[in-house]
Amino acid sequence: MTFQALVARASEGSSYTVALETLDDGALPREGNVTIDVAYSSLNYKDALAVTARGRIIRRFPMILGIDLAGTVTASDDDCYKPGDRVVGMAQGLGETDWGGYTQRERVQANALVPLPDAISFEQAMQIGTAGFTAMLCVLALEQAGVEPSERELVVTGAAGGVGSLAVMLLAKRGHRVAASTGRPELESYLRDLGATSIVSRDELAKAGGPLQSERWAGGVDTVGGQTLTTLFAQTAYEGAIACCGMAGGHELHTTVWPLILRNVSLLGVSSIHTAFPKRVAAWSRLASDLDFAKLAELSRTEPLSRIRELAEELLANRVRGRIVIDVNA
Ligand SMILES: NC(=O)c1ccc[n+]([C@@H]2O[C@H](COP(=O)([O-])OP(=O)(O)OC[C@H]3O[C@@H](n4cnc5c(N)ncnc54)[C@H](OP(=O)(O)O)[C@@H]3O)[C@@H](O)[C@H]2O)c1
Numbered sequence: 001m002t003f004q005a006l007v008a009r010a011s012e013g014s015s016y017t018v019a020l021e022t023l024d025d026g027a028l029p030r031e032g033n034v035t036i037d038v039a040y041s042s043l044n045y046k047d048a049l050a051v052t053a054r055g056r057i058i059r060r061f062p063m064i065l066g067i068d069l070a071g072t073v074t075a076s077d078d079d080c081y082k083p084g085d086r087v088v089g090m091a092q093g094l095g096e097t098d099w100g101g102y103t104q105r106e107r108v109q110a111n112a113l114v115p116l117p118d119a120i121s122f123e124q125a126m127q128i129g130t131a132g133f134t135a136m137l138c139v140l141a142l143e144q145a146g147v148e149p150s151e152r153e154l155v156v157t158g159a160a161g162g163v164g165s166l167a168v169m170l171l172a173k174r175g176h177r178v179a180a181s182t183g184r185p186e187l188e189s190y191l192r193d194l195g196a197t198s199i200v201s202r203d204e205l206a207k208a209g210g211p212l213q214s215e216r217w218a219g220g221v222d223t224v225g226g227q228t229l230t231t232l233f234a235q236t237a238y239e240g241a242i243a244c245c246g247m248a249g250g251h252e253l254h255t256t257v258w259p260l261i262l263r264n265v266s267l268l269g270v271s272s273i274h275t276a277f278p279k280r281v282a283a284w285s286r287l288a289s290d291l292d293f294a295k296l297a298e299l300s301r302t303e304p305l306s307r308i309r310e311l312a313e314e315l316l317a318n319r320v321r322g323r324i325v326i327d328v329n330a
Contacts, residue, residue, distance in 0.1 A: 001025050004328070005103035006308060008050070010061040015053055018065065020306065029099055032107030033078045036087060038071040039122035040302070041101035042129035043324040044162060045248065048312035050095060059097045066326070067094050069101030069108075070116060070125040078110035086116040088125045088284070090133060091272045102305055104328050114280045117288040126325040127300040128287055131162030134272045136283045136290075138163075138221040138243035139170045141268045145241035147219045149175035152237060155200065155216075157181040158223035158248050159191055165299050165322045167221040168194045173290050179217070181205055181228075187321060194295065205231045206249065211256040215263070219243075226250025233259050233267060241266040299323060304330035 007021045028035065049055035050065050058065075073085040081087065092112040094100040099108070116125055147154070154171055158164040159180035171178045172195020180191040183202035191199060205228045215237035222229045223246030232242055233255050244267060259265035275283070299322030303311055314320050 001105075003104035004305070005064045005105075006051075006066065006305060008058055008061060008063045008065055016058065016061060018051055018053065018309070023103075025105065028105065028107040032098075032109055033076065034073055034081050034087075034110050034113060035075040035105070035107045036069065036071040036089075037074050038069045038101060038103055038106055038328050040070050040126040041066040041305075041326040041328055042068045042126040042131070043308070043311055043315060043320075043326055044068065044130045045246070045315065046130070047095065048315040051308055051312040052316065054316070057096055063095065064099040064101075064103045064106070065095050066101035066103070067091055067096070068126060068129045069094065069106060070122040071106075076110070080110055081113065086122070087113045088116045089113045090130045092274065102308065102326065102328060111277070114277070114284055117284055119288045120284075123302065123325055124293055124296065127296050127323050128166070128291070129162070129323060129325075130272055131323060132166040132287065132291075133280075133283055134245050134270065135163050135166035135170055135221065136287050137270050137272060137275065137279075138167055138245055139174070140279075140283060140286070141243045141270055142219055142221070142241055145219075145266045145268060146239065147241050149177070150218055151177065152218040153177040153179040153197060154218050155179040155181055155205075155220035155232060156223075157202075157205065157220065157228050157232070158246060159196065160184050160187045160321050161223060161248065162323050163223045163246060164221070165194060167223075168196050169292065169295060169299075170290055171221070172196070173292065176218075181224075183318065184321075190299075190321060194299070202228075207231070209234060212258040212262065222246065224249035226252055229253055230255050233265065236263065236265045239264045241268055243268045243270050245270040245272075300325055302327050306330075
């Protein structure tokens with residue numbers, strides 16, 4: 001049987017080409033042990049970098065792109081999965097070292113998968129995607145650090161993006177007051193609808209200031225990095241915590257030890273790439289119970305795989321709000 005997939009192939013020099021191809025089942029990776037009919041994938045920041053050949057995301061060629069997938073198991077050599085099971089796969093090397101989700105059929109290693117909770121459809125799973133899963137990991141990290149709802153706001157940076165939108169929603173649902181930091185003031189009503197209690201301009205947090213400023217935030221979720229994270233760190237109140245997961249504004253971090261040693265502030269690293277299986281299951285279970293799926297649908301749109309290149313450019317130009325689901329069968 002044949003299927004369509006978005007394939008990156010190495011070309012002259014260090015670059016590569018990306019094109020929709022028709023492949024045969026015989027091309028599926030032999031090292032995989034679970035075969036899946038993919039229903040949907042999604043578009044994340046990392047996918048946009050890979051599709052447009054910016055950033056070193058792909059580690060071997062040829063590569064089927066896409067770090068997320070949701071679909072039905074059609075064959076399995078692994079005891080944990082059987083034909084008919086509904087699964088979600090994300091990160092764990094998909095689209096980087098192992099073939100990913102921009103395809104109608106895929107064979108992956110079982111450890112890249114998690115059973116999809118019954119309450120979540122394939123399309124909803126990809127409305128969440130790596131972005132929403134990472135937002136949930138940030139919420140769990142803040143909870144583990146002891147951050148509880150209070151009068152003081154938590155701040156979410158890059159709030160209108162995928163991770164940011166889901167983080168605002170999830171934190172607000174848990175009773176936190178949430179300041180949404182954005183470079184798009186025109187999206188204020190969108191962010192307030194997700195549960196933001198105030199809006200902070202992106203520029204305000206991107207200004208350099210002292211290493212220890214007035215206590216402003218109970219903590220936050222940072223998707224931007226660079227000077228923005230430096231500012232957040234300097235403005236976080238005593239015993240606050242910041243979950244740091246992104247670098248949409250820069251990967252550097254210039255700061256001091258003052259917030260750590262004078263205010264007990266915690267800077268928490270969050271990576272979705274190799275999350276242990278029990279934590280992935282716990283995060284999906286919390287997503288199933290905490291998310292407002294009607295709102296999730298409103299912040300998402302579904303697009304065909306054939307539009308992936310222009311969608312990736314849109315995302316990198318900061319013209320995407322919320323989440324994009326990719327229909328690989330459209
Ligand atoms: N650690 C992990 O496992 C993990 C997982 C997923 C994503 N990430 C990272 O998290 C970040 C966000 O990912 P995403 O999928 O949510 O991407 P996204 O949908 O493109 O959102 C990024 C948001 O960042 C803001 N932004 C964009 N360019 C900026 C700039 N130059 N300066 C300041 N803010 C800027 C924008 O928010 P506003 O328009 O509201 O300003 C944008 O919507 C990326 O760096 C991504 O690599 C990490």
